[in-house]
Amino acid sequence: MSKLLADIKSPQDIKSFNVRQMEQLAQEIRTEIIEAVSNQGGHLSSSLGVVELTLALHKIFDCPFDKLVWDVGHQTYAHKMITGRLKDFATLRQYGGLSGFPNPDESPYDVFRAGHSSTSISAALGLAKARDIQKKDYQVVAVIGDGSMTGGMAFEALNHAGHTNSNIIVVLNDNEMSISPNVGALSSYLNRIRTDSHYHKVKQDIEYLLLKIPAIGQRVAKAAERVKDSMKYFLVSGMLFEELGFTYLGPVDGHNFESLSEVLEQAKKLEGPVLVHTLTTKGKGYMYAEAHPDDYHGVGPFSIEDGRSLKKASRPSYTQVFGDTLVKLGAENEKLVAITAAMTANTGLKAFSREFPERFFDVGIAEQHAVTLAAGLAAGGLQPVVTIYSTFLQRAYDQIVHDVCLQNLPVTFAIDRGGLVGEDGATHHGVFDGSYLRHIPNMVIMAPKDENELRHMMKTAISYNGPAAVRYPRGSGVGVSIDENLQILPLGKGEILRQGRQIALLAVGSMVQTALEAADILHQCGISATVANARFVKPLDKQLIESLAQKHEFLFTLEEQTVIGGFGSGVLELLAQEDAPMCPCYPIGIPDRFVEHGKTELLKQEVGLLPGQIVERIKELMARRKDLGKKTFGCVAGR
Numbered sequence: 132m133s134k135l136l137a138d139i140k141s142p143q144d145i146k147s148f149n150v151r152q153m154e155q156l157a158q159e160i161r162t163e164i165i166e167a168v169s170n171q172g173g174h175l176s177s178s179l180g181v182v183e184l185t186l187a188l189h190k191i192f193d194c195p196f197d198k199l200v201w202d203v204g205h206q207t208y209a210h211k212m213i214t215g216r217l218k219d220f221a222t223l224r225q226y227g228g229l230s231g232f233p234n235p236d237e238s239p240y241d242v243f244r245a246g247h248s249s250t251s252i253s254a255a256l257g258l259a260k261a262r263d264i265q266k267k268d269y270q271v272v273a274v275i276g277d278g279s280m281t282g283g284m285a286f287e288a289l290n291h292a293g294h295t296n297s298n299i300i301v302v303l304n305d306n307e308m309s310i311s312p313n314v315g316a317l318s319s320y321l322n323r324i325r326t327d328s329h330y331h332k333v334k335q336d337i338e339y340l341l342l343k344i345p346a347i348g349q350r351v352a353k354a355a356e357r358v359k360d361s362m363k364y365f366l367v368s369g370m371l372f373e374e375l376g377f378t379y380l381g382p383v384d385g386h387n388f389e390s391l392s393e394v395l396e397q398a399k400k401l402e403g404p405v406l407v408h409t410l411t412t413k414g415k416g417y418m419y420a421e422a423h424p425d426d427y428h429g430v431g432p433f434s435i436e437d438g439r440s441l442k443k444a445s446r447p448s449y450t451q452v453f454g455d456t457l458v459k460l461g462a463e464n465e466k467l468v469a470i471t472a473a474m475t476a477n478t479g480l481k482a483f484s485r486e487f488p489e490r491f492f493d494v495g496i497a498e499q500h501a502v503t504l505a506a507g508l509a510a511g512g513l514q515p516v517v518t519i520y521s522t523f524l525q526r527a528y529d530q531i532v533h534d535v536c537l538q539n540l541p542v543t544f545a546i547d548r549g550g551l552v553g554e555d556g557a558t559h560h561g562v563f564d565g566s567y568l569r570h571i572p573n574m575v576i577m578a579p580k581d582e583n584e585l586r587h588m589m590k591t592a593i594s595y596n597g598p599a600a601v602r603y604p605r606g607s608g609v610g611v612s613i614d615e616n617l618q619i620l621p622l623g624k625g626e627i628l629r630q631g632r633q634i635a636l637l638a639v640g641s642m643v644q645t646a647l648e649a650a651d652i653l654h655q656c657g658i659s660a661t662v663a664n665a666r667f668v669k670p671l672d673k674q675l676i677e678s679l680a681q682k683h684e685f686l687f688t689l690e691e692q693t694v695i696g697g698f699g700s701g702v703l704e705l706l707a708q709e710d711a712p713m714c715p716c717y718p719i720g721i722p723d724r725f726v727e728h729g730k731t732e733l734l735k736q737e738v739g740l741l742p743g744q745i746v747e748r749i750k751e752l753m754a755r756r757k758d759l760g761k762k763t764f765g766c767v768a769g770r
Contacts, residue, residue, distance in 0.1 A: 246558020
């Protein structure tokens with residue numbers, strides 16, 4: 132069998148393909164996706180599920196003239212392959228290579244950058260209105276999954292699109308499975324209408340027959356509107372999308388080219404907003420992903436033959452330690468409840484959900500609701516823990532401010548993936564939470580130096596009678612021993628880990644270990660460094676910071692988040708208010724720019740957060756301040 136994929140340079144190359152060729156191309160694309168992801172990891176299930184849909188969209192529409200907007204974007208691997216990026220596909224999610232998400236800087240076929248869910252309809256409607264205002268005539272298509280449809284923003288956009296009556300096509304990719312099983316009334320609604328494919332044919336046949344009646348046809352058709360409405364509600368319970376102003380087409384088999392082509396061609400010809408409902412299988416074409424789509428949503432390298440992960444056994448991850456700790460705390464405290472936004476397994480809450488199902492809430496992809504739900508639970512006398520990735524918690528900022536902190540409610544935020552997260556890139560790095568939480572009154576923020584301290588911080592946060600956040604990084608813990616008994620840490624108090632004479636390194640969270648390694652290198656250079664673990668981003672340990680600033684020649688703060696508005700900024704603000712003589716203080720962290728994708732170690736190197744780079748930075752700042760040359764320090768930093 133000839134290879135078709137190798138000759139595809141753009142979507143124009145598939146315009147003349149027949150059904151047999153399209154099916155062959157789909158199989159070749161799936162093989163390529165499986166091989167690539169098995170080598171380097173990535174989002175497997177979602178990309179495998181939309182191969183036929185992707186090809187059908189590019190066959191029917193004329194991209195990039197027509198605008199194709201992907202929701203979340205982790206299902207765009209087939210899209211990337213047939214839009215001129217096949218030769219670079221092996222670099223997917225690698226440093227300097229292709230992004231795992233749509234990226235306009237990468238290709239004109241990527242119309243809108245995505246990484247968070249429920250945004251595609253809003254973006255597509257904006258493109259449609261821009262088209263209308265400028266009197267252009269391109270088509271705009273938004274592709275959104277049923278999981279993303281649980282996000283309120285999607286319905287805000289649907290409501291607006293129906294109101295404006297602009298020409299826009301929304302393709303609902305309904306695979307019955309987001310990262311966690313879909314929850315709520317919308318999921319139940321979609322389940323009901325999946326089998327009601329005859330509704331539109333019946334409606335159109337009735338209208339056609341009525342209009343054929345001479346003289347009175349139109350009047351009868353108009354009088355029959357209520358009858359048709361009754362039939363609509365009888366055949367399809369709710370008809371949610373039509374009530375929002377959309378013409379509803381489907382459901383259609385999302386793996387059948389003929390059916391897809393027919394319904395997409397029909398959608399192109401209709402005026403006003405159209406919703407095309409497609410049914411797909413997540414993980415299609417790879418039996419392990421089909422059987423366990425949530426396990427293969429985002430994967431590391433794996434064996435194609437048996438589906439097993441190729442990751443070597445390592446230390447427990449921060450996420451695992453958090454999950455185990457929450458189960459322990461839940462057993463001790465019947466008021467403790469846990470909330471996630473469609474990330475049960477990924478945030479370590481599977482065990483808690485099994486042990487305490489009545490005290491566990493998966494709200495779907497609805498971070499704003501998750502936070503205000505937690506506020507209501509706290510107001511009702513419970514102690515909620517909201518577990519969300521740092522990057523996704525950004526979406527609930529207003530709820531954190533008004534619904535939790537303004538009322539000073541005892542809600543604990545377990546912020547996973549705090550810091551650089553690697554191959555998912557700029558949309559997923561958790562580097563802003565310290566800044567967007569630190570300035571909110573009543574908020575307490577902690578960051579553990581290791582997995583054992585994480586356990587104590589969770590105990591501390593839940594025991595605190597107010598809002599508290601614990602941020603911790605992605606990946607394995609440091610490997611320290613775990614205390615059996617949990618302790619409540621003194622609020623706003625840090626600790627000295629290593630005593631030195633010349634300079635002080637005040638680090639928080641993941642950078643504490645880096646600070647200790649940097650201190651070892653500095654010692655070899657003849658520079659004696661004190662290392663302190665701040666523990667708290669807020670409140671700061673005023674006594675510790677003043678002591679460090681008074682007893683050392685230089686003070687350096689270290690954090691794995693943006694330096695603007697973060698931990699280091701807080702230390703500078705504190706020192707600026709003191710009258711006593713203080714040494715110079717320099718914040719070291721992530722600079723004021725977005726960091727793209729790649730292995731975490733490479734990204735830390737890019738922004739200068741490896742121990743050796745920090746040493747060189749310290750030496751440079753000390754030399755500048757003292758007006759000394761670098762030759763004063765006679766060593767070369769390590770890593």
